[in-house]
Amino acid sequence: MGTVTTARGVYPVPIFMPVGTRGAVRTLDGADLESVGADIVLANAYHLMLRPGPAVVARLGGLHRFMGWERHLLTDSGGFQIHSLSPEVCDEGVTFTSVYDGSRLRCTPESVVEVQVTLGADVQMALDVCTTLPAADDVVRQGVERTLAWAQRARRHFDRLDEKPEGQALFGIVQGGIDPDLRRESAERTVALGFDGYGVGGLSVGEPRSAMLEALAATVPHLPADKPRYLMGVGDPVGIIEAVALGVDQFDCVAPTRMARHGSVLTSTGRLNLRNAIHADGDGPLDPTCNCITCRRWSRGYLRHLLGVGEPIAWRLLTIHNLTFMSRLMADARSAIAWGRLEALRAEIRARWPDRTGGPSGG
Amino acid sequence: MGTVTTARGVYPVPIFMPVGTRGAVRTLDGADLESVGADIVLANAYHLMLRPGPAVVARLGGLHRFMGWERHLLTDSGGFQIHSLSPEVCDEGVTFTSVYDGSRLRCTPESVVEVQVTLGADVQMALDVCTTLPAADDVVRQGVERTLAWAQRARRHFDRLDEKPEGQALFGIVQGGIDPDLRRESAERTVALGFDGYGVGGLSVGEPRSAMLEALAATVPHLPADKPRYLMGVGDPVGIIEAVALGVDQFDCVAPTRMARHGSVLTSTGRLNLRNAIHADGDGPLDPTCNCITCRRWSRGYLRHLLGVGEPIAWRLLTIHNLTFMSRLMADARSAIAWGRLEALRAEIRARWPDRTGGPSGG
Numbered sequence: 057m058g059t060v061t062t063a064r065g066v067y068p069v070p071i072f073m074p075v076g077t078r079g080a081v082r083t084l085d086g087a088d089l090e091s092v093g094a095d096i097v098l099a100n101a102y103h104l105m106l107r108p109g110p111a112v113v114a115r116l117g118g119l120h121r122f123m124g125w126e127r128h129l130l131t132d133s134g135g136f137q138i139h140s141l142s143p144e145v146c147d148e149g150v151t152f153t154s155v156y157d158g159s160r161l162r163c164t165p166e167s168v169v170e171v172q173v174t175l176g177a178d179v180q181m182a183l184d185v186c187t188t189l190p191a192a193d194d195v196v197r198q199g200v201e202r203t204l205a206w207a208q209r210a211r212r213h214f215d216r217l218d219e220k221p222e223g224q225a226l227f228g229i230v231q232g233g234i235d236p237d238l239r240r241e242s243a244e245r246t247v248a249l250g251f252d253g254y255g256v257g258g259l260s261v262g263e264p265r266s267a268m269l270e271a272l273a274a275t276v277p278h279l280p281a282d283k284p285r286y287l288m289g290v291g292d293p294v295g296i297i298e299a300v301a302l303g304v305d306q307f308d309c310v311a312p313t314r315m316a317r318h319g320s321v322l323t324s325t326g327r328l329n330l331r332n333a334i335h336a337d338g339d340g341p342l343d344p345t346c347n348c349i350t351c352r353r354w355s356r357g358y359l360r361h362l363l364g365v366g367e368p369i370a371w372r373l374l375t376i377h378n379l380t381f382m383s384r385l386m387a388d389a390r391s392a393i394a395w396g397r398l399e400a401l402r403a404e405i406r407a408r409w410p411d412r413t414g415g416p417s418g419g
Numbered sequence: 420m421g422t423v424t425t426a427r428g429v430y431p432v433p434i435f436m437p438v439g440t441r442g443a444v445r446t447l448d449g450a451d452l453e454s455v456g457a458d459i460v461l462a463n464a465y466h467l468m469l470r471p472g473p474a475v476v477a478r479l480g481g482l483h484r485f486m487g488w489e490r491h492l493l494t495d496s497g498g499f500q501i502h503s504l505s506p507e508v509c510d511e512g513v514t515f516t517s518v519y520d521g522s523r524l525r526c527t528p529e530s531v532v533e534v535q536v537t538l539g540a541d542v543q544m545a546l547d548v549c550t551t552l553p554a555a556d557d558v559v560r561q562g563v564e565r566t567l568a569w570a571q572r573a574r575r576h577f578d579r580l581d582e583k584p585e586g587q588a589l590f591g592i593v594q595g596g597i598d599p600d601l602r603r604e605s606a607e608r609t610v611a612l613g614f615d616g617y618g619v620g621g622l623s624v625g626e627p628r629s630a631m632l633e634a635l636a637a638t639v640p641h642l643p644a645d646k647p648r649y650l651m652g653v654g655d656p657v658g659i660i661e662a663v664a665l666g667v668d669q670f671d672c673v674a675p676t677r678m679a680r681h682g683s684v685l686t687s688t689g690r691l692n693l694r695n696a697i698h699a700d701g702d703g704p705l706d707p708t709c710n711c712i713t714c715r716r717w718s719r720g721y722l723r724h725l726l727g728v729g730e731p732i733a734w735r736l737l738t739i740h741n742l743t744f745m746s747r748l749m750a751d752a753r754s755a756i757a758w759g760r761l762e763a764l765r766a767e768i769r770a771r772w773p774d775r776t777g778g779p780s781g782g
Contacts, residue, residue, distance in 0.1 A: 079721070080730045086716065108699060108724040115700050116720045124716040336471060337478050353449065353487040357479045358442070361471040365441045368731050369448050 057305060058390075060253075060284050062178045063223025067095040067128050069284060069305035070389050072291065072382045075313065078103050079113075079123050081379075082313055083372040086124040091349055092376055093383035095127055098308045101172045101180070102134020102163070106156050110174035118176035118221070129177035132308075133168045135184040135229070136257065136289065145185060147202065165206040166213040169226075173214075176221040179253065182210035184229040186258050196233040199258075200242045203231045204249075211249050225252035227286065233258060234267040236274030243278035253284035256304070260290045269298055276303045293322070293385055297405045300389050301398060312382050316374035319363050322381040326408045330374070335360045348380035349373075420668060421753075423616075423647050425541045426586025430458040430491050432647060432668035433752050435654065435745045438676065441466050442476075442486050444742075445676055446735040449487040454712055455739055456746035458490055461671045464535045464543070465497020465526075469519050473537035481539035481584070492540035495671075496531045498547040498592070499620065499652065508548060510565065528569040529576040532589075536577075539584040542616065545573035547592040549621050559596040562621070563605045566594045567612075574612050588615035590649065596621060597630040599637030606641035616647035619667070623653045632661055639666045656685070656748055660768045663752050664761060675745050679737035682726045685744040689771045693737070698723045711743035712736075 059066045074081045074089065077100045081089060089097060104113060116122045119129055143152035149164035165183045172180035183206050187199035207228045214226050228251035232238035246254060256275055259268045272287065279285045284305045290296065291309020299307070312322060319330040323343035328335075330342070338356030350359070350373040362370035385405075392401040422429045437444045437452065440463045444452060452460060467476060479485045482492055506515035512527035528546045535543035546569050550562035570591045577589050591614035595601035609617060619638055622631045635650065642648045647668045653659060654672020662670070675685060682693040686706035691698075693705070701719030713722070713736040725733035748768075755764040 078725075078728045078730060080725055080732050083731045083735075085732050085736060087712070103728075107728050108720070112699055112720060112724070116702055116718055122718070122721050122724075124721070336475060339479055349450070355479055355485070357471070357475060358485050358487070361475070361485075362441075362443055365466075365470050367441060367443045368446045368734065369443050371731065372446075372735070373448060 057282060057284070060305070062128060062225060063221075064128055064178050068390055070296075070300045070386055070393075071095060071306055072296070072312075072386050073098040073130060073306065073308040074379050074382070075100075075308055075310045076123070077310075078107065079119065081375070083317070083368070083375050084379075088372070088376055089125060089127075089379075092379040093387075094379065096130060096178075096306075097123075097125060097128070098130050098132055099123075099175070099177065100134055100137060101131040101168060101175060102137045104131070104175060105134070105163075105171045106154055106161075110171045114174050114176070120176070128179070130179040130227075130308075131172045131175050131177040131181065132288075133172065133181040133183040133229075134163070135181075136186045138163065139186040139188075145202070147205065149206075150183075150185075165209040169210050169213045169217070173217060173220050173224065177224070178221075179225045179227060180214075181227050181255055182207045182229055182251075184231060184255075184257050186261075187231065187233060189233055189258070189261050189263050191233060193235070196231075196235060196238060199233075200231050200238055203229060203257075204242070204245050207246055207251075208249055211251070227251055227253040227255050227284070229255040229257045229288070230275055230279070231258045232271065232275075234263050234271045236270060239271045239274040240278050243275045247279060251283070253286060253306075254279045255286045255288050257288045259287065260295065265295065265298075268295070269302070272299060272302050272304070279303075291382070293405050293409045296385065297389065297402045300393075301402055312378040313375050316378040317371040319360075319370075319374065321374060322378050324381075324408075330356065330360050330363060342374075342377050343381070346377065346380060346384075348377050350377045350380075420645060420647070423668070425491060425588060426584075427491055427541050431753055433659075433663045433749055433756075434458060434669055435659070435675075435749050436461040436493060436669065436671040437742050437745075438463075438671055438673045439486070440673075441470065442482065444738070446680070446731070446738050447742075451735070451739055452488060452742075453490075455742040456750075457742065459493060459541075459669075460486075460488060460491070461493050461495055462486075462538070462540065463497055463500060464494040464531060464538060465500045467494070467538060468497070468526075468534045469517055469524075473534050477537050477539070483539070491542070493542040493590075493671075494535045494538050494540040494544065495651075496535070496544040496546040496592075497526070498544075499549045501526065502549040502551075508565070510568070512569075513546075513548075528572040532573050532576045532580070536580060536583050536587065540587070541584075542588045542590060543577075544590050544618055545570045545592055545614075547594060547618075547620050549624075550594065550596060552596055552621070552624050552626050554596060556598070559594075559598060559601060562596075563594050563601055566592060566620075567605070567608050570609055570614075571612050574614070590614055590616040590618050590647070592618040592620040592651070593638055593642070594621045595634065595638075597626050597634045599633060602634045602637040603641050606638045610642060614646070616649060616669075617642045618649045618651050620651045622650065623658065628658065628661075631658070632665070635662060635665050635667070642666075654745070656768050656772045659748065660752065660765045663756075664765055675741040676738050679741040680734040682723075682733075682737065684737060685741050687744075687771075693719065693723050693726055705737075705740050706744070709740065709743060709747075711740050713740045713743075 286306035341351035649669035704714035
C-alpha cells in the first residue's frame with residue numbers, strides 16, 4: 057500500500073516500530089528516535105495504565121506531548137503482556153496481578169478501549185487472547201472465539217464513545233495459533249467486524265519459522281490490502297523480509313533494542329558481538345556503511361569499553377545504532393518493492409542472516 | 420585569572436569539570452557534554468589504567484579521540500580512589516587490590532605519570548596521599564611529606580620523558596588536612612617544585628564547611644595567582660561560591676551527576692526532589708529559567724514517571740539538566756567577578772541553598 061494516512065499525517069510501509077513500553081524506548085529520548093529515523097513508536101497501554109495511569113498522561117497533554125514525540129504512536133492493548141502474567145481469563149475479561157504493587161486488576165475489552173482513548177495515540181489495538189504455543193486445538197479455538205467476541209465489543213464500545221482523539225484508528229487482532237484454517241477463519245471474521253487495520257498476533261512465540269510463515273500466508277490474503285497489516289512481535293531481518301514478501305506492512309519487536317543492551321549489534325554484513333575481545337582495539341565504527349550518530353563518532357573499541365565497565369551510555373549508543381539499522385532495512389524493503397526487486401533483497405538478507413539465532417528473535 | 424590556556428585552546432575560569440571516571444560522564448555521550456556547556460572534563464587515570472588499559476586508549480588515538488571529545492580533558496591520578504581501597508602505602512608508592520579482578524597492583528609517582536602521558540589528556544595530576552579526616556597530626560604530616568616527595572618524583576620523571584602529548588600540563592596537589600599551618604607549608608613547598616597548576620586535595624571529606632574554608636583560606640594565597648587553582652571534589656553551589664571568593668579556579672565533583680540519577684534536581688530556586696508526588700502532574704519544566712534540552716522538551720511529570728519506572732533515559736535527562744545548572748552557575752560566577760558583584764552573587768546563593776545538605780556535597 058506504500059503509505060498509511062492518519063490524522064497526524066502519513067507514514068510509509070512496510071515499517072518497523074521501536075517499542076516504547078512505558079512511554080520511552082528503553083535508553084532513548086524523543087530526539088534520539090528522530091535521529092534513528094523512527095516514524096511510529098509503539099507504547100503499551102497495559103504498562104501505562106499501571107504507571108503513571110491514563111489520567112496523569114491525559115492531564116499532561118496526552119501521550120504525544122507526554123513523551124515529547126510528535127510523530128505517530130500506536131498503543132498495544134497489552135493482551136500479550138497480561139497473558140505472560142498467567143491471568144484468569146473468562147468471557148467478560150481478564151484478571152491479573154499488577155507487577156508493580158501486587159494488586160488484583162481486571163481488564164475488559166471496553167476498559168482497554170477507554171484507557172487507549174485517554175492515552176490518545178494515533179492507533180489503538182483491541183484486547184485479544186494470546187494463546188501459548190503449542191496448545192490443544194480446543195484451547196486455540198477458544199482463544200480465537202474470545203478474541204473475536206472481544207474485538208466486537210471493542211469495536212462497539214469505541215464507536216459509541218463521544219470523546220475520542222481526532223482520527224484515532226482501531227485495529228483488530230487475528231489469532232489462531234499455527235493452524236492455517238483457523239488463521240483464515242479468524243482473519244475473515246475479524247475483517248467482517250470492520251477495523252482500520254489488522255494485527256496478526258500469537259506468532260513468533262517459539263514455533264519454527266516455517267510454521268509461523270505458513271500461518272501468516274494463510275492469514276494475510278484474507279486481510280484487506282488497503283488497510284495496514286501488522287505482524288506483532290517480529291523483528292529479525294529474515295522474519296521481516298519473509299513477512300514483507302507475504303504482504304505485511306508493519307512490525308514491532310523489543311529484540312533490536314534488547315540485543316543492543318547486550319552488545320549484539322546489527323550490521324550490513326550480519327550480527328556482530330561487541331563483547332568479543334577482537335573488538336577491544338577496533339578503531340573503526342560498528343558498521344562502516346552506517347550513518348547513525350554512534351557510527352559517526354565512536355569506535356568499536358570505545359563502545360566495547362563502555363559496555364564492559366557497565367556505563368549506561370553504551371546501551372543508548374548501541375540502541376541508536378540497532379534502530380538505525382532497522383530503519384534502513386525497512387527503507388531498503390520499501391525501495392525494493394517500488395523497483396520490483398524484493399526477491400533479490402530477500403535472497404541477500406537470507407544470505408547475511410543464515411539462521412534465526414543470527415538475528416533478533418521475535419516474541 | 421579569567422582563562423587558562425593549554426595546547427588545545429582556552430577554557431574560562433572559574434569552571435566546573437563534569438566527572439567522566441571511566442572515559443564517559445555517567446549516562447552521557449560527548450554530544451551531551453557539548454550541549455550542557457562543558458569545556459573541560461575529568462577522567463580517572465586509575466580507572467582507565469585498569470579498564471581498558473592505557474595501551475588500548477593510545478592505540479585508539481588517545482583519550483580525546485577515544486571519548487569523541489575535542490575540548491579539554493584532565494586526568495586525575497587516582498590518589499583519592501586508590502585511598503578508598505585501604506592500600507598499603509610506603510615511601511616507594513602504593514599497593515592495592517583491583518576492584519575489577521582482585522589482582523594486586525602497584526602505583527608509583529613515576530608509573531602514574533607514564534599512564535597519564537599515554538592517555539594524553541591536556542592536564543595530568545601528580546599522585547598524592549589522601550589522608551582520611553579526622554586524623555592524628557603525625558599522620559597528616561606524613562601524608563604531606565609523602566605527597567611532596569612524590570610530587571618531586573613526578574615532576575622529575577615527567578620532565579625526563581621524551582615523548583609527551585604536546586603541551587600536556589602537570590599539576591601538583593596540596594595536602595595538609597584542616598591544619599592551616601600545614602596547608603600553608605604544603606602549598607609553599609609544592610609551589611617551590613614548580614607546577615603548571617595546583618590541586619587542593621583532601622578537603623570536603625566529611626569535615627565541617629567552616630573547617631574546609633579555613634584550610635582553603637590558608638592555602639590559596641600561597642599558590643601563584645597566574646596558575647590554575649583547583650579544589651578537588653567540591654561541587655555544591657555554596658561550597659563553590661565560597662571557594663571562588665577565596666580565589667579557586669577549578670572544581671570537580673560527582674554529586675551533580677549522582678544526584679541526578681536519584682531524582683535530585685538543581686534549579687534556580689534551590690533543590691527539587693523529583694520523586695515527590697507533588698510533581699506527578701507537573702506540566703512545566705524542571706526549571707522555567709533553564710534552557711537545557713530536558714527543560715525545553717519534557718515535563719516534570721514525564722521525567723518523574725521515567726524515574727519511577729526505572730527507565731535509564733531518566734538518569735541521562737536529569738544529568739543533562741544538573742550539569743547545565745553547573746555550567747550556568749560557573750558562568751554567573753565569572754560574570755559576577757568581571758562586573759565586581761561577586762559578593763552579591765554569594766549572598767544570593769547562600770540564601771537559595773540554606774545548608775550543605777541542600778546541595779551537592781563534596782567527596
